[in-house]
Amino acid sequence: MKAVITISVFLLFLFSCRKETRDLAENTIVSDKNLNKNIVDSIRNQSIFIHENENTLTRIWVKSNEKRGNYFYSDTVNVLKISKYQFAGQKLNLINDIDLEKTEWAYLEIDSTNIKTRKIGKMKYLFLTYQVSNMGKAMNEHSVNFSMINVDSIADNFSLQYFGYPSDYCNECIRGNFEENSKRKSSKMAKTALHHYAETSKLIYYPSAEEKNISHYKNYAEKWQKDNQADNNFGAGYAIIPNVLYSTYYDEDLFKLNSASEETIENKNYTIQSFFRGNLLGFDKNKKKYFPIIVESCSHFCNKSVEFIDGQTLKITYEDDQSFEINLSKIVFK
Incomplete structure (x- = not known):
């Protein structure tokens, strides 16, 4: 019986020590020099990052209940934090704590390949x-910060x-636009430094000067959405096809710009390719030109099948059995 009590006391002591060390890592005052x-x-x-000198310690870390490795977090709430501590004799005091980012119901992933330090003037950043x-x-939009x-x-x-x-134009990158953080003031120096730093990221798509023109064939999706006044990016679901469709003819092969072709059909007038949970593109055999029919992307519930009803009419059926017809000869080209 004595042995059982001794083991229980020891386990309780061990658990208490571990809990104390974990709590101290987040809050912290250390009174025992050995600790x-x-x-x-x-x-x-x-x-994720530590900067230490004789008097202070600064760290970047993530407060999360679900840590998957050192750089990936999945939780209802993830908080990316900057904490600064001061050594004071036998104490380590938390003197400043800032939430750099707080996400809810999201995945937070640190790019471990692009953590850098740089001296600007006399300051180290x-x-x-x-x-x-x-x-x-609900949503398939991503942000890179x-x-x-x-x-x-x-x-x-x-x-x-x-x-x-997500974009087909680079490996595991997203395509979109920069947006200044309106909640924080930023200097000209910081904006310039951050834009230069962003150029080194493989997580975002950087178009060439030529590709910045919306009429460039690589921008066919953006132009289609602008012409049709649509934003067909969904977490789940699909777009309702408008009564009047606008499109543009391109000499370049649009089929090659997309991945994961799900279905190809053709008749004497057209070749049509449907891409997995994505765009529906056409090739006019008479004009020898490519054109987008529907531009959309989603994560769930927008698989579709396509078939010709006649030489000009296309029938699209989504996985919930909703069907739409498009007369290709009535598309308005810009």
Whole structure:
């Protein structure tokens, strides 16, 4: 019986020590000199970045209940934090704590390949890239966030955000636009530095000068949506086909710009390709030109099948059995 009590006491003591060390890593006052090394090691192990000198320790870390490796987090709430501590004798005091990003019902992924430090003037800045994508089926928009943080004065931090959707034009990147963070003031120096830093990211698509023109064939999807006054990017579902469809003819092979072709059909006038949960494109055999019919993307519930009813009319049936017909000869070309 004594042995059982002794083991129980020992396990209780061991659990208490572990819990104390974990709590200290987040909050922290360390009164036992022997714990200083342990808590600093614990903080290091739980951090994405550490900057340390004789008096202070600064770290970047994520508060999350579901950590998958060192750089990927999935939780109802993820908080990307900057924390600064001060060594004071036998104590390690938390002196500043800033939430750099707070996400809800999202995946938060740190780009471990693009963490950099750079000296600007007399100040040393940390540059950090992280991506946020939504959990569930409601939205498929992603954001890539670029941050620069003064490692000696963490209140001096700036951010630049890029919003978009998965793109076929690069490997695992998104295509969209930059949006300044209106919640934070930013200097000209910070904006310039962040845009230069963003150019090194493989997570976003950078068009060439020529490709920035909306009439460029690589921008066929953006032009189609602008002409049809549509934004057909859905987490779940599909677009209702308008009564009047606008499109554009292209000499370039649009089929090659898309991946995962789901179905190809043709008759004497057209070749039609439907792409997996994506665009519906056509090739006019008489004009020898390519054109978008429907531009859309989604994550769920927009698989579709296509068939010709006659030489000019296309029938589209989605997976919920909703059907639409498009007379290709009535598309208005711009």
